[in-house]
Amino acid sequence: MTKVVCTADGRRLAVEERGKPGGDPIFLLHGTPGSRIGPSPRGSVLYRLGVRLISFDRPGYGLSDRLVGRSVATAADDVAEIADALGLDRFSVVGRSGGGPHALACAALLPERVIRVAVLVGLAPRAAEGLDWFGGMTESNVTEYTVALTGRSRFADWLAPAAREIRTDPANLIAALYAELPEVDRRMVANPRVRAMLLENYAEALRHSEDGWVDDAIAFCSPWGFDLDDIEAPTLLWHGAKDRFSPVAHSRWLAGRIRTATFKLEPDAAHFGALTVLPDVLPWLVRDARAA
Template identity: 60%
Template sequence: MPSGIRMRDGRRLAFEEWGDPGGTPVVLLHGTPGCRHGVVPQEVIAARPGVRFIAYDRAGYGDSDRGPGRRVAQAARDVAALADALGLGRFAVLGRSGGAPHALACAALLPTRVRRVAAMASLAPPTTEGLNWFEGMAASNVDEYTRALTDPVDFADRLASRAAAVRADPAQLLASIRDGLTDSDRRIISTPAVSDMLLRNYRESLRTSAYGWIDDNLALLSHWGFDPARITRPVLLWHGAQDTFSPVGHFEWLARQIPRARPVLDPDGGHFAALEALPDVLDWLCATPRTDG
């Protein structure tokens, strides 16, 4: 059973910690669907002895209670409450895939607490000028997001059925998104360390219900509750140019909007190439140049 804190609205927020208790704190925000186990492989954690890793289950996932109607901005309030409970001063935030917009929320809404943020393979907000949101996106994702926008009840029913199948066999999730996987993605997720992490992640994330998955998608497709252009903290945007789950146009739009963005584009990378980029990204997150303010 993971540790947990009680939020002001009564929800339980489940979290775990790894690494050096006195090290540089880095809060990890998982993907969609996901949980506290699904951001950084254990071998990467073990190779960073001076880092205190803190990961939590977003509302509705794993052992965290649901927060119906939540927006992406809710992540900033949850992270702030978790940081307060753990006695953190300033800290870094890393979000990958569906966790990346939630990491950007922390950058936007917690400017006095957050040192640096890394948003890896992030989507852009759904209502943006100068971006065709679905261009370059895998058919499976286009279908899922379109259904969420046009028939949310049917969308929720279908996702609940998928979640039940994933609970029985977590590999079902990877099979269902195969149309969007690049050759490099297939190579990466077939390695034992990554495969074990992802399967454990999917099983635990959907163990109690599909609510986290449903609410994540609805939040990502609604107004995020903040404007990326108003972010003042340093943000590293990492992206794979071949990504079809978060197409490269989203990365390019965010890079234009975020004032202190540091864009890093892997020309050959797909969605899961972010896992191979983690060591360099963590090095940047944990650095302390004077220019960060």
């Protein structure tokens, strides 16, 4: 059931809860493009794990109001306001793909509230020193971010036709990506349950506009608004070695800059492997809370 949380600046954020009511709270930050109803473990799995999984549409996606000019850091403010509305003091955060930078923002900017943070197939900052940011990245993503670097207006015009096609039929996004997927990811998206979740997710993400997608890409290519050195919570960086959308070098770079980080590489996984590893990551995210 979708809830609406109103922020201090008057915006509406659409929030979804799954799993065990009263369980250990974990925020799941969706990918790009994505939504609050993106792929997640079955409710029965979450209940068995004792997890209360909370997701929300970032501004401009799904049912959440847009916030023009938002940075990656803005996610921390939104998560804090949602947590306040739900009566949550402390919680863990996991970000998948485009949700990864936003999860790190929460850890850096909400140190008294974030217990643990996990990033699955995430990105490093665009200005990451010593990192070939586009190295190993699939051609479609290189093109997307290259256009995003030219500015919001031009990027929005460039993205609009593709977004309209996806809005008409979300399967168009999977079809467009298919040629660039490694075989392990092709098998993943061929799974009927995974495919159905992805299609529902993309449809909801772009139901009104592509604003959220535009603002995500611009935010990734701009200063993130926080310092990785400020992350104190235990941090797990998981990556599939065959990922071509968020190359594994990004997580390696982050692991070298976050002093609390543990880096885990899965040799036989790629980008969509993040969908299947999540049930294994959730118990790690709540370990400290249960010990306390």
